[in-house]
Amino acid sequence: MNLTKQTHFLDALYSGLAETLASPGTLGLPAWMSLAGKEWPFFNEVTRLAAMIGTKAWTRAAVALSEVSSSALTTRQAEYEQLFVGATHPPIWLYESHYVDGRMLGPTTFALSKLYTACGLEADGAELPDHAALELSFLAYLARQESAAMDAVQIREWGETRKLFIKSHAGVWLPEVGKTLARSNYPAWVAIGLLLTASLTEQKITPQLKTTSPLLPQIKEMDKCILCGFCVQVCPTRALAIHEDRETTSLWLSSPLCVHCNKCMHVCPEKVIEMGEENLPSHLILLCESPRGICPKCGEPTFSQAEIKAVVDKIGNPPWVEYCLKCRTIA
Ligand code: SF4
Ligand code: SF4
Secondary structure (H helix, E strand, O other): OOOOHHHHHHHHHHHHHHHHHHOOOOOOOOOHOOOHHOOOOOOOHHHHHHHOOOOHHHHHOOOOOOOOOOOOOOHHHHHHHHOOOOOOOOOOOHHHHHOOOOOOHHHHHHHHHHHHHHHHOOOOOOOOOOOOHHHHHHHHHHHHHHOOOOOOHHHHHHHHHHHHHHHHHHHHHHHHHHHHHHHHOHHHHHHHHHHHHHHHHHHHHHHHOOOOOOOOEEEOOHOOOOOHHHHHHOOOOOOOOEEEEOOOEEEEEEHHOOOOOOOHHHOOOOOOOOOOOOOOOOOOOEEEEEEEEEOOOOOEEEEEEEHHHHHHHHHHOOOOOOOOOOHOOOO
């Protein structure tokens, strides 16, 4: 487990979440929020964190983010206003003091102001120190210091500061905000809510305490896989891929990208995928391989033997089955 990488990913995630929750003001929401979730600047980091940590909360968050469709920025902005501005008062408050002190500008606001100053930081916007965006920016700063630290003592100290800040501030109220967002009707904000909850629940971000590895897809009976590619199509993080060279067609798993969602297992028409512990040191795991057939007309490689067998098993032995796509029409 590479904890430096993990804190680097958390830095990207917290920075991105801070941007989504910052009051849009005259600048508006960040332009990337109009893109599909897979194009958001922290999608890859979320995938890697979900793969490393392997809890249900992280899996749900990564899958929800992968399912966010692109949308006009004005639509996202209108959703923000529905959720955090409201006609008379905000349906969801974004200030810690509202939750902890029962009012705005409570003791928490001033305690946080002092904390940032003690760390040599100055808020550069008009927001109060206990606004969600500022707390998330501070967490990104702590994660950045931790991943840049040069020795074990510094790494431990920054890590402990980050965990203490989650325990005494961000983790006290933002997971509740996350749960409320996750119940909203807006997929982008559902994903943001799930990410807040997953990343700010302290015991869920200490993967070194885990005793078992998260489960990964495996194929024990390779000859039963028909290389149909359905599993590749449903995988939310592109952890699965089909590779073709002149001799073989193969199905590969990139284990650092697998968020353990089981979608591939459920979609497989041949029911050949099982989720199990994988002890291979390699990150790239061969799940299935089949030699390609040779087109009897032009001699070029055609479909894999696995695909040809699947056709023959299902509909007999049609005359075109062994030809490549090009020769099939003139066979
Ligand atoms: S594992 Fe299942 S879904 Fe994936 S290619 Fe093989 S048969 Fe198709
Ligand atoms: S490989 Fe399977 S379990 Fe892993 S993320 Fe893709 S669909 Fe989910």
